[in-house]
Amino acid sequence: MHTPYETYWLALDSIDSQDLTFRISSAGDDESLKRSVESLGLINPPLVQESGGGMHRIISGFRRVDVCRTLDMHRIQVRVVDPAIPDQECAMLAVAENAGQRELDIMETSRALALLGPGLPWKERAGMIKDALFLSEPPNQRRMEQVESLCSMHGEILEGVAEDSIAFPIALKLHEMEEAEALAFARFFRSLALSLGKQREILTLAVEIAARDDLSCQEVLESEEVAAILNDADKDANQKAREARMHLKKARFPQITRAQETFEAEVQGLNLPKGVRLDPPANFEGQVYELRFYFKNINDLIKNHNVIIEIAEKPGLRKILDR
Amino acid sequence: MTLTAKNICTVYIDQDVQDLPNIQPILDYFQDVPREVVDGPTAVFRRVAEAADPISAAKEILYLTKNKGAFVRKCPGTKEYTCCGYQILHIGTFCTMDCSYCVLQAYFHPPALQFFVNHEDLFAELDQVLESRNPEIRRIGTGEFTDSMIWEPWSGLSHRLVERFGRQDHAVLELKSKTVNIQGLDKLSHNRKTIMAWSVNTPEIIATQERNTAPLHARLAAAAKCESWGYPLAFHFDPMVIYPGCEEEYKKVVNLIFDHVSPENVAWISLGTFRFMPDLKAIIESRFEKSKIVYGEFITGLDNKMRYFKPLRIKLFQVMAAALKKRAPQVTAYFCMEDDEVWRKSFNRTPDLPPLLDQSAQRVCGIKSGS
Ligand code: SF4
Numbered sequence: 001m002h003t004p005y006e007t008y009w010l011a012l013d014s015i016d017s018q019d020l021t022f023r024i025s026s027a028g029d030d031e032s033l034k035r036s037v038e039s040l041g042l043i044n045p046p047l048v049q050e051s052g053g054g055m056h057r058i059i060s061g062f063r064r065v066d067v068c069r070t071l072d073m074h075r076i077q078v079r080v081v082d083p084a085i086p087d088q089e090c091a092m093l094a095v096a097e098n099a100g101q102r103e104l105d106i107m108e109t110s111r112a113l114a115l116l117g118p119g120l121p122w123k124e125r126a127g128m129i130k131d132a133l134f135l136s137e138p139p140n141q142r143r144m145e146q147v148e149s150l151c152s153m154h155g156e157i158l159e160g161v162a163e164d165s166i167a168f169p170i171a172l173k174l175h176e177m178e179e180a181e182a183l184a185f186a187r188f189f190r191s192l193a194l195s196l197g198k199q200r201e202i203l204t205l206a207v208e209i210a211a212r213d214d215l216s217c218q219e220v221l222e223s224e225e226v227a228a229i230l231n232d233a234d235k236d237a238n239q240k241a242r243e244a245r246m247h248l249k250k251a252r253f254p255q256i257t258r259a260q261e262t263f264e265a266e267v268q269g270l271n272l273p274k275g276v277r278l279d280p281p282a283n284f285e286g287q288v289y290e291l292r293f294y295f296k297n298i299n300d301l302i303k304n305h306n307v308i309i310e311i312a313e314k315p316g317l318r319k320i321l322d323r
Numbered sequence: 324m325t326l327t328a329k330n331i332c333t334v335y336i337d338q339d340v341q342d343l344p345n346i347q348p349i350l351d352y353f354q355d356v357p358r359e360v361v362d363g364p365t366a367v368f369r370r371v372a373e374a375a376d377p378i379s380a381a382k383e384i385l386y387l388t389k390n391k392g393a394f395v396r397k398c399p400g401t402k403e404y405t406c407c408g409y410q411i412l413h414i415g416t417f418c419t420m421d422c423s424y425c426v427l428q429a430y431f432h433p434p435a436l437q438f439f440v441n442h443e444d445l446f447a448e449l450d451q452v453l454e455s456r457n458p459e460i461r462r463i464g465t466g467e468f469t470d471s472m473i474w475e476p477w478s479g480l481s482h483r484l485v486e487r488f489g490r491q492d493h494a495v496l497e498l499k500s501k502t503v504n505i506q507g508l509d510k511l512s513h514n515r516k517t518i519m520a521w522s523v524n525t526p527e528i529i530a531t532q533e534r535n536t537a538p539l540h541a542r543l544a545a546a547a548k549c550e551s552w553g554y555p556l557a558f559h560f561d562p563m564v565i566y567p568g569c570e571e572e573y574k575k576v577v578n579l580i581f582d583h584v585s586p587e588n589v590a591w592i593s594l595g596t597f598r599f600m601p602d603l604k605a606i607i608e609s610r611f612e613k614s615k616i617v618y619g620e621f622i623t624g625l626d627n628k629m630r631y632f633k634p635l636r637i638k639l640f641q642v643m644a645a646a647l648k649k650r651a652p653q654v655t656a657y658f659c660m661e662d663d664e665v666w667r668k669s670f671n672r673t674p675d676l677p678p679l680l681d682q683s684a685q686r687v688c689g690i691k692s693g694s
Pocket of ligand 1: 468536
């Protein structure tokens with residue numbers, strides 16, 4: 001695509017910064033941009049199009065125009081495209097200009113995708129996306145649609161994604177929920193630093209507790225017990241996350257967690273020597289227990305042999321095995 | 324729910340079976356339903372797979388075809404749990420009823436309501452199996468990949484099967500259902516070699532999880548009717564679902580059964596708690612939004628299926644064992660896919676299951692012992 005434009009000087013007052021139709025860029029480091037404009041001027045003039053009444057809308061260069069305003073400049077050099085150029089072509093220009101300058105972050109990619117052929121059949125859109133984003137492979141429809149949905153998400157979820165406290169796959173799930181529920185999760189995740197796996201686990205636990213007990217997820221996540229954990233000033237984020245997870249796990253699987261706790265207490269009661277470990281059958285389903293110890297040489301092994309005999313004679317072990 | 328012309332939107336007929344002698348009466352029955360002759364299952368599978376909800380769509384598309392494999396197959400047990408040594412008579416697949424927990428939803432990809440019409444092949448194989456008097460084949464059932472009785476009003480298959488089993492004394496046929504389609508069974512020469520079996524559950528589970536099935540009282544009334552026609556009976560508490568108050572409810576079902584039928588005519592009662600392939604969970608969540616059954620305390624079992632935490636299963640089984648002992652001590656009760664520990668803690672014994680059930684069939688149905 002080669003769109004002709006003319007370069008000339010334009011009064012900043014005739015550039016409409018309120019028209020955000022083609023805005024793609026996320027907030028960036030305006031200070032360094034400012035320093036660069038101060039010392040070198042605008043190396044890459046913004047791209048604009050006349051929008052009527054002597055005004056111009058920005059296609060690419062929103063941050064540059066903002067910086068020029070803060071520097072009290074009155075006139076800047078711009079590239080002006082023909083007013084007859086349709087919106088879809090302007091959108092392609094906006095995306096290509098941004099993608100050509102830097103790697104777009106996930107929010108910028110989302111805004112870019114929303115600009116490229118919304119409502120058109122996927123086949124047509126795929127070509128536009130590939131060209132405008134300079135992709136080497138045809139884009140994956142499901143992935144692109146997921147990324148695109150980001151920019152219609154609630155602000156709190158977006159902030160969570162931007163600050164990395166809400167993982168992208170989790171944000172997608174929240175986006176499908178009712179707003180109040182989604183926001184309860186968003187606040188919960190933003191208050192703790194959790195890996196994707198843990199976010200996923202908490203989401204599943206809370207959704208399932210809510211479904212089982214006829215509660216909303218909000219009620220589960222904002223229960224007194226959870227609030228007490230999250231508001232405990234003596235605990236750091238890791239401790240809070242661990243305890244909140246444990247609390248939800250217990251609420252979701254009360255009998256299983258009780259059995260695990262009982263088993264651990266009973267094993268503790270056996271006073272096993274250091275380095276010896278007793279594990280229950282996986283999920284308490286099978287009937288095979290595992291006793292683990294380490295040895296370096298024959299003497300160690302013989303010592304462990306005696307330890308095994310001692311353990312086998314403990315009444316506590318019988319109690320465990322007769323569960 | 325019976326498979327009738329009213330609930331089928333298209334009948335597909337495999338070109339290989341269109342000239343079979345038993346196809347015409349079936350087509351006469353479905354005369355007002357659009358039909359299409361197809362060259363293999365691809366068109367049927369495509370139509371099902373393209374639907375927004377392929378599982379629901381498959382319940383309305385009947386595919387009359389040929390079983391190209393074995394009709395009599397060993398029930399796929401697993402070595403980790405005690406298996407009952409059942410044989411499946413493979414008459415068709417899938418079902419018109421719609422139970423949230425139905426394993427068939429995740430078993431077939433995509434699901435298809437297939438009815439195998441090459442009955443001459445079926446009976447030839449069955450003759451061979453029955454005549455061989457194989458001691459490992461004493462109990463054969465049609466209700467594993469489908470419900471035994473949904474095909475009743477038009478297929479005529481049960482009639483032929485019941486009478487075929489009635490002419491031998493080596494094995495029993497079990498017809499298992501959640502319907503009450505028993506009209507065709509009266510006056511057949513069954514010779515007590517067909518066991519009429521019903522899956523039973525609490526009224527709450529039937530109402531909330533078993534769409535389009537007959538209510539409990541209707542199933543038990545049908546069982547009583549079959550008993551009056553001389554048929555031996557069986558009941559399957561499977562899947563038992565754990566929910567608040569379930570123990571009392573399941574005990575009531577035990578009592579209700581024996582308010583309707585006499586224990587001497589019951590060949591066996593099986594007990595099995597809800598277990599499922601992990602893939603089924605998402606299907607249940609999306610197709611049965613109000614169902615809570617997947618939110619129990621499940622663990623991954625030794626066969627990689629999800630099953631209730633063992634102490635919870637044992638607790639419910641102990642209640643059932645006591646209720647059965649009190650009300651019908653002579654009836655053989657057994658667990659479907661449980662291990663020694665569960666048997667010991669619930670029934671105080673660890674049996675050799677296949678012979679136990681064979682003996683029951685000898686006692687209640689009169690099959691001959693030995694080979
Ligand atoms: S009756 Fe049986 S086969 Fe039919 S849907 Fe229910 S569980 Fe599945």
